[in-house]
Amino acid sequence: MRRLARLLAPALVPAALALAAAPAPAAAQFMSMGESPRWGSLQLSVSAYRPDIDSEFNGRAAPYTTIFGTGRPLLFQFLFSRSLWGTEVGTLDLGFGAGYWQAYGNGIAPNGARGDSTSLMVIPLTVALGYRLDYLYDTWHVPFEPYVRVALLDYVWWANTGGQVATTLNASGAEVRGQGGTFGWSATLGIALVLDFFDPTLARQMDQDTGINRTLIFLDFTKAGVDDFGSPKSWQLGPGYYMWSAGLQFVF
Amino acid sequence: MARRPALLLLLLPGVALAQATVRPDPTYANRANCSSTTAQTTWNWTSGTSPGTGDVYRLAAYAGSGASACSSTVPAAGSSATVENDLTSPTLTDSATIFVANIQSAAGVNCLDANDKPVALCVYLVPVASTSTATLVAAGTFDFWLAVPPAPTLSSVVPANAALKVTVAAGAATSTETAVGSDVNYTVTCRPNSGTGATATKTGNAGQVITCGDLQNGVQYTVTARGTSAAGNGNVGAASAPYTDATATTPLPFVGFWETYQADGGVDQGGCGTGGRGALAPAAAILALLGLRRRRS
Numbered sequence: 246m247r248r249l250a251r252l253l254a255p256a257l258v259p260a261a262l263a264l265a266a267a268p269a270p271a272a273a274q275f276m277s278m279g280e281s282p283r284w285g286s287l288q289l290s291v292s293a294y295r296p297d298i299d300s301e302f303n304g305r306a307a308p309y310t311t312i313f314g315t316g317r318p319l320l321f322q323f324l325f326s327r328s329l330w331g332t333e334v335g336t337l338d339l340g341f342g343a344g345y346w347q348a349y350g351n352g353i354a355p356n357g358a359r360g361d362s363t364s365l366m367v368i369p370l371t372v373a374l375g376y377r378l379d380y381l382y383d384t385w386h387v388p389f390e391p392y393v394r395v396a397l398l399d400y401v402w403w404a405n406t407g408g409q410v411a412t413t414l415n416a417s418g419a420e421v422r423g424q425g426g427t428f429g430w431s432a433t434l435g436i437a438l439v440l441d442f443f444d445p446t447l448a449r450q451m452d453q454d455t456g457i458n459r460t461l462i463f464l465d466f467t468k469a470g471v472d473d474f475g476s477p478k479s480w481q482l483g484p485g486y487y488m489w490s491a492g493l494q495f496v497f
Numbered sequence: 498m499a500r501r502p503a504l505l506l507l508l509l510p511g512v513a514l515a516q517a518t519v520r521p522d523p524t525y526a527n528r529a530n531c532s533s534t535t536a537q538t539t540w541n542w543t544s545g546t547s548p549g550t551g552d553v554y555r556l557a558a559y560a561g562s563g564a565s566a567c568s569s570t571v572p573a574a575g576s577s578a579t580v581e582n583d584l585t586s587p588t589l590t591d592s593a594t595i596f597v598a599n600i601q602s603a604a605g606v607n608c609l610d611a612n613d614k615p616v617a618l619c620v621y622l623v624p625v626a627s628t629s630t631a632t633l634v635a636a637g638t639f640d641f642w643l644a645v646p647p648a649p650t651l652s653s654v655v656p657a658n659a660a661l662k663v664t665v666a667a668g669a670a671t672s673t674e675t676a677v678g679s680d681v682n683y684t685v686t687c688r689p690n691s692g693t694g695a696t697a698t699k700t701g702n703a704g705q706v707i708t709c710g711d712l713q714n715g716v717q718y719t720v721t722a723r724g725t726s727a728a729g730n731g732n733v734g735a736a737s738a739p740y741t742d743a744t745a746t747t748p749l750p751f752v753g754f755w756e757t758y759q760a761d762g763g764v765d766q767g768g769c770g771t772g773g774r775g776a777l778a779p780a781a782a783i784l785a786l787l788g789l790r791r792r793r794s
Contacts, residue, residue, distance in 0.1 A: 306761035352751030361657035363753030406753025423755035
C-alpha cells in the first residue's frame, strides 16, 4: 500500500489541490429558468485502449504484440469535475479522474510455446481542464454539446509475470522491477447528446429529486502522449491512434 | 420478589446439566486412529452428583450423540457397551484415558464407514450400597470422522518456469467417498515421467491454483491430485486421473511481457517518472492553479 501511495502521490496531490482551489459553486453557477444550479459533473466512460509500447522499437521488435496480441482491451474511467466558470455560452470545468485497464497474455518459451500468465495493468490518473458548449441546447434547444478537454496524465502501471510483479536484471546486474508511473498529456474533442431533450419533464423531475441538472451521452476522440513528455528513457503508454471514448455524463 | 426463588429453581437444573458434560480430548478420531491399537482419548467430566465413599464410575459408549443416546440402565460390568468397568476413588471432577479402539468396539463403529459417526460417552455413578440406584452423571460426544474425499479432477495444468500451476476441482460424492466440503485439502503430485528430477507435492483447496515448484525445465511430469478431509482422511481417498498432456505438463523457461520488453532492449526501467521532465506534470498543474487563483483575486 505504501508503494501504491508513493506511485499515486504525484498525481493525487495536484488533483486534490485543484479541487480544493476550485471556486465556490455560487461563483460558477449558471442555470436556465427552473433548473438547479450547475456546479460540476461526473463522467463515466469506456474506451478501447492499446498502449503504443512497440513504437520505440521501430519495427525491430514488438514485445507488446508478441505477448498480448493486437487487441484493444477496454479502459474504464471516471472524471469528476467542478465548474470554474459558467456563462450563457458554456462551462469551463476542472476535474480529476482515474480508471482501470489490464491486458492479459501468456508467457513465451524459447521454443515458442505458451505458458504461464503475464499481464500489464494501468491505473490512469487525470487532471483535466475542459470547456463544454452549452449554448446550442440552452438557447436553441439543439440537443448537442461539443466540448474540448486537455489533461495531464499519470499512468501508474504494473507488469506481472506468474501473478507477481516481474523483475529482471539490467546490464549492470541491478534489479529492474516492472512497475512505475509515466506522465503525459492528452487532448480530446467530443460531442455530447443531451438526453433531457427527449423527455424534458422527466429531466426536470430528476433535477428536482436528485440535483442532476442534465444527463448526456458522449463520444469523443483523444490524442495522447504518455512518455514522460518525450523522455528518451520512457516507453510510450499513450495510444498510437485517436482513441475513442463513449459514456455517460451527469451535470449537477 | 416472589418470583425469584422460582426462577432460581428453574436455573438449577440447567447448571447441573452444564456440569454433567463429558469433554473428550481429543474430540475426534479419523480413520487411522479409529483402527489404531494405541490411539487414546481422555474423558474429562464434572459429575452432576457427588460420589460417596466406595462408589465407582462406570464408563460406556453408545452409537449416537449426547445423553439421549446413553442407556437409561447402567450396563453391566464387562458388557459390550462398557469401556471402563469400575473407576475407583471417584471425585466430583474426574477423568479417564480410554483407548479409541475400545470406544469404537463398544459403540459398534465400522472404521471403514463412508460417513462420520458420533458416539455418546456415558459416565454412570455406581453406588457401593446395593440398595441405591446407579445413575448417569455425565455424558458427551466423541466423533469418528470417517468420510474420505472422492477422487478429484484436474481442471487445468499450466506450465510455468520450473513449475506447473494446477487447478483441482472436487470430485462428486460416491456411496463410499462422501467428504466434499470446502475444508477438503488437495495434494498435487508432479512426478517426472523420465525418472529424473524430484517429485514435488503441494497442498491447496479446490479452485485454487496449486503450484508444483522446483521442477526441471524441459522434463515432462505426470500430475495427479488426491484429497484429504479436514480430519486427515487422505491416504485412502482415490487419486485423480493423471494429467498427461505433454505441452501442459512440461515446465519451460517462460518469460512474461516485462522480461520480453527488457530482452528486446526496451528503454523504460520502471520507477515513478523518468528524469526531471517527469516532474513537469504536477508542477504544471500547481502553476496553473496558482494562476487561476490569482486571476480570481
